[in-house]
Amino acid sequence: MAFNEVLYKEIMEELDIGKEYITDVARAFRWDLEQGLKKSEYSSLPMLPSFIGLPDGNERGEYLAVDFGGTNVRASVVRLMGNSTFEVLRRVEKPLVAAGYNLINSSASSGELFDFLAETVGEAVEGDTEKAYFLGHTFSFGTEQKDINRARLIKWAKEFAVPGVEGEDINDLLEQALIRKGFSNIKPVAILNDTVAVLLASAYTYPDTRIGSIYATGYNTCYMEVMPAVGRPACIINMESGAFSKMIPSKWDLELDRASEQPGRQRLEKMVSGKYIGELFSRLIKELLDLSTKPSFSTVDMSAIMEDRSVAAKILVDILGNVAEDEEIIEKLRNLAKAITIRSARIVAASWAGTLWHIAGSGRVEPQHIAVDGSLFQHMPYVQENVRRALYEILGDEAGGLDPVLVKDGSSIGAAIAAAVATCR
Structure with missing residues (x-):
């Protein structure tokens, strides 16, 4: 089975996006942000x-x-101690799908789902029905939000299909369940998505943080907007930046898009996120080796392939068979995984740069932390170094004051901080 050298060269040239490309993406992202x-x-x-x-x-x-x-729900008790310090006192994590029950499909009711959430919260407070608590809720599904504590689910995603929740106020459903379970002492006061939670978690520790990002299976960014045009004097804006479309995709990006669940949507996310870059790697290998069926490589596979040549050989042979025993082919496929990953990091950096330009206005980009959570940023080889390199290419010496920082457990910490901010305003 021949390896298509001409196609390989074409693909590698297409994936190698230079300074001009990412600078144009950053400018377009700022324009889109300000138009939005x-x-x-x-x-x-x-x-x-x-x-x-x-x-x-x-x-x-x-x-x-x-x-x-997702399919696990977590409840935590977080103590905020001032001076930008906190500690997690207790945490309970429980699956929504297990032997004997399934609380994500259409056989479950909204009451059963939210009763389960209330019981999990109850475990976190060790059954305490007396002490008053304020609760923040990180809810990572599409909502129509009207205030800090008012958000209605637009449509389930991620294979959730529980009836009686779409169109309903999520924290109302949670509060009713808490009351049913005897926890009227616990009051939900804030609802937010995971990207906003990551920004809040980092900003509590690093007050100069203005941008929060999820760089994992999906991709999204939020930032602190201070312009009155957003309808409030100051407000974190969830950009849903995976939807950004003003980039030139390759023909392979377009083919992936046409085969996706939502063709024509989420262009940036489909070029950078974990859900899609493994799929792109798989599709390109199918073409390069002229395979009859598309292999299936995950981002975990890609990471291992890039990190260790011997591990790469084993994974590639396991999935592709004897064709991958050729040392030269193994090295080319390792380079292909690297090129896809580096392109992802450079596009992500461009979206951050556009946001930083907006925040700076007509002035310089100020030194600041950028909050990031997610498996790609944390674990994927070449990501962090190439994000930083791209920021320098776009911003020059202004990038020297930027510090992308990994935020662990941001969804829980940020929800607790949201509850504090909501009740102190």
Whole structure:
């Protein structure tokens, strides 16, 4: 089975995006952001207000957090101690699908789902029905948000299909369940998505943080907007930046898009996120080796292939068979994984640079932390170094004051901080 050398060269040249490309992406991203703030039909960014500002690091007290965005739900008790310090006192994590029950499909009711969440919260407070708690809720599904504590689910995603939740106020459903379970002492006061939670978690520790990002299976960014045009004096904006579309995709990006669940949507996300770069790697290998069926490589596979040549050989042979025993082919496929990953990091950096330019206005980009959570940023080889390199290419010496920082457990910590900010405003 021959390896297509001509096609390989074409693909590698297409994936090698230079300074001019990423600078153009950064400029276009800023333009789209600012058009989105004006509700222009020409913007591809939704620019959703979160109705919450940043903490000042001096918030104190014990707060509850619920993190609900996948098939596990987490409840935590977080103590904010001021001076930008905190500690997690207790954490409970429980699956929504297990032997004997399934709380994500259409056989479950909204009451059963939210009763389960309330019981999990109850475990976190060790059954305490007396002490008053404020609760922040990280809810990572698409909502129509009207205030810091008012958000209605638009449509389930991630294979959730529980009836009776779409169109409903999420924290109302949670509060009713808490009351049913005897926890009327616990009051939900804030609801937010995971990207906003990451920004809040970092800003509590690093007060100069203005941008938060999820760089994992999906991709999204939020930032602190201080312009009055957003309808509030100051507010974190969830950009849903994976929807950004003003980039030139390759023909292979377009083919992936046409085969995706939502063709024509989420262009940036499909070029950078973990859900899609493994798929792109798989599709390109199919063409390069002229395979009859598409192999299936995950980002975990890609990471291992890039990190260790001997491991790469084993993974490639396991999935592709004897064709991958050729040393030269193994090295070329390792370079292909690297090129896809580096392109992802450079596009992500460009979206951050556009946001930084907007925040700076006509002035210089100020030194600041950039909050990032997610497996690609944390674990993927070549990502962090190439994000930083691209920021320098776009911003020059202004990038010297930027510090992208990994935020662990941001969804839970940020939810607790949201509860504090909501009750102190």
